[in-house]
Amino acid sequence: xxxxxxxxxxPLAHFDLQVTATMGARVTAIFGPSGAGKTSLxxxxxxxxxxxxxxxxxxxxxxxDLPARARRxxxxxxxxxxxxxxxxxxxxxxxxxxxxHHVVEVLEIEHLLDRGVTAxxxxxxxxxALARALLTAPRLLLLDEPLSGLDWPLRDRVMQFLQRVRDxxxxxxxxxxxxxxxxxxxxxEVVKLPIQPHSK
Amino acid sequence: MTDAAIIWFTVRMAALxxxxxxxxxxxxxxxLARGTWRGKSVIETLVALPLVMPPVATxxxxxxxxxxxxxxxxxxxxxxxxxxSSPFIVRAARVAFENVNPRYEQIARxxxxxxxxxxxxxxxxLALRGIAGGVVLGFARALGEFGATILVAGNIPGRTTTLAVxxxxxxxxxxxSAAWHLVAAGVIVAFVAILLSEKSTRRxx
Numbered sequence: 001x002x003x004x005x006x007x008x009x010x011p012l013a014h015f016d017l018q019v020t021a022t023m024g025a026r027v028t029a030i031f032g033p034s035g036a037g038k039t040s041l042x043x044x045x046x047x048x049x050x051x052x053x054x055x056x057x058x059x060x061x062x063x064x065d066l067p068a069r070a071r072r073x074x075x076x077x078x079x080x081x082x083x084x085x086x087x088x089x090x091x092x093x094x095x096x097x098x099x100x101h102h103v104v105e106v107l108e109i110e111h112l113l114d115r116g117v118t119a120x121x122x123x124x125x126x127x128x129a130l131a132r133a134l135l136t137a138p139r140l141l142l143l144d145e146p147l148s149g150l151d152w153p154l155r156d157r158v159m160q161f162l163q164r165v166r167d168x169x170x171x172x173x174x175x176x177x178x179x180x181x182x183x184x185x186x187x188x189e190v191v192k193l194p195i196q197p198h199s200k
Numbered sequence: 201m202t203d204a205a206i207i208w209f210t211v212r213m214a215a216l217x218x219x220x221x222x223x224x225x226x227x228x229x230x231x232l233a234r235g236t237w238r239g240k241s242v243i244e245t246l247v248a249l250p251l252v253m254p255p256v257a258t259x260x261x262x263x264x265x266x267x268x269x270x271x272x273x274x275x276x277x278x279x280x281x282x283x284x285s286s287p288f289i290v291r292a293a294r295v296a297f298e299n300v301n302p303r304y305e306q307i308a309r310x311x312x313x314x315x316x317x318x319x320x321x322x323x324x325x326l327a328l329r330g331i332a333g334g335v336v337l338g339f340a341r342a343l344g345e346f347g348a349t350i351l352v353a354g355n356i357p358g359r360t361t362t363l364a365v366x367x368x369x370x371x372x373x374x375x376x377s378a379a380w381h382l383v384a385a386g387v388i389v390a391f392v393a394i395l396l397s398e399k400s401t402r403r404x405x
Contacts (some may be wrong), residue, residue: 048306068309075310081303085325094321095311136311 001059001172003028003045003140008054010044012037016052017193025188027166030176032193038176040077041193042142045174046075058139069109074133075169078144080125082117088128090115095136099169103134106168107161127161134169141165141173147182158183159190169198201357201366207385212362214342216251217281218335222290224343226331226340229293230323251287255347262352276353277360281345285338292334295328336397340390 002024010017017037028036043049045056047068052194056064062163063071082091090108093100104110117128128144133141146162147155165187166173175187183190210386211314229385231237250258263271270276291366324331346364352359355369363386370379 008216043306046306046310048310068306069312069314070310071310073310075307077307079303081301081307083304083308083322094308095313140392 001139003172003174004055004057004130005045006055006057008041008044009199010037010040010049010054010173011052012040017041019191021191023172023191025172027067027173027175027187027189028125029181029183030174030188031178031180031190033178036138038178038193039144041076042075042144042174042176044079044142046073046142047071048075048157061139063075064166065132072136072139073170074136074138074141076126076129076133076141076146077144078146078148080119080129082125082129082132084116084118086117087113088115088117088120091128092131092135094132098135098137100135102168103131106164107131121154122150123158124177126150126158130165134165138171141171142176143173145178146175147177147179201361203381203385205358206361206363206382207367209361211389213277213362214281214345217278217337217342218285218289220334221282221286221338222276225240225286225289226293226324229290230297230319231281232290232294245280245288248287250284255345256283256351257350259351261304262348264353272356272360274330274353277349277362278350280352281342284345284348285341287336289331289334289340292337293327293331296330296334298324299330300326306358332397335393336394339393341370343386343390343393 002022005019005021005023006017008017012021015037017040019041030041032038040049045063046192047063047066051064054064055062063073083094086094092104092109092113102163105114107130109124109127109131112124117125126172130143130146145156145163147158150158159182165171166186175182177183228247232240232247232356233322234278238270259280262276262283266276266279270279304322304326305318308322313321313344345362346368349360350361350368353362356359361369367379367382367386370376370382
């Protein structure tokens with residue numbers, strides 16, 4: 001399971017994000033200060049942002065040739081983006097129902113299934129978003145600052161769930177963070193985005 | 201022609217006009233909300249024109265554009281109503297689509313959804329309240345349509361006479377109390393329509 005990012009150039013508002021990297025670990029952290037383009041890099045990998053040039057491949061699959069819907073990449077964005085008009089159950093089943101029972105059990109969301117998503121707590125929302133991504137049986141999981149917006153005891157708890165997902169499901173993860181403690185808690189390898197972006 | 205027949209005819213025509221207008225209006229609103237394309241500002245202005253032009257002027261233009269076989273028929277009534285209510289539906293739907301966070305649509309795509317599914321399961325439901333508001337306004341505008349209708353469809357009792365045209369006709373003939381009956385009935389119809397739509401959108405929210 002290897003993700004290769006080859007001479008990638010992603011045009012952003014103030015600079016061109018340039019990345020070349022090979023990621024083969026279970027959990028690769030993408031580390032950098034805010035504004036370095038971490039989320040934009042995830043968007044590019046997921047197919048949500050146009051590339052100026054470069055190639056993204058996962059094993060033998062050229063992801064950058066595929067539309068977002070065909071990439072089979074589970075994306076948990078920072079704001080979770082749970083569909084506000086759907087219940088928890090309909091949210092998590094939106095993209096598929098692979099190993100639903102197992103995912104629901106590991107993330108402990110069984111009791112939430114009939115609820116609306118707007119009434120969930122921050123930690124519950126993160127778990128539901130994680131479940132929604134996992135039920136598509138993704139080839140790669142993108143986590144954008146999954147602990148952001150959570151208080152301290154909750155951060156530890158959500159981190160435990162992330163570690164469980166890492167250990168229970170055979171899905172490599174890209175984990176975006178600017179927090180070194182999070183790096184130490186979950187990452188096997190680190191890709192650093194530059195502090196000084198190339199200016200246009 | 202009885203009051204009830206006039207009102208029933210007007211409601212049917214307005215409902216038909218609104219129903220026929222919804223699909224193209226939503227498509228246009230989506231293009232205006234999401235796309236950047238050449239000529240967009242021209243289309244935006246064209247859409248708003250029936251709002252600012254005198255309805256009689258719009259009627260005169262329609263008279264030139266509509267085939268002769270359609271003029272002075274119920275089809276002309278529907279066309280006049282569609283044109284006059286289109287700005288309300290297109291503009292409301294456009295704002296409603298613009299207010300849908302594109303992140304939801306993007307994440308739906310990463311979950312494997314193709315574009316029609318994204319539209320019908322994410323974009324449309326999230327925009328529905330705003331669209332419904334515009335549809336009610338458009339329907340109300342169609343119910344009350346007068347200026348364009350009288351030019352392009354005329355006043356043929358039983359065939360093209362709508363509520364507004366009939367009220368004007370009765371006042372012209374000095375039948376004021378008969379006109380007031382229609383006014384009262386019209387108020388009730390509009391009131392009920394708006395009440396029902398408010399209820400249905402509130403339940404969905």
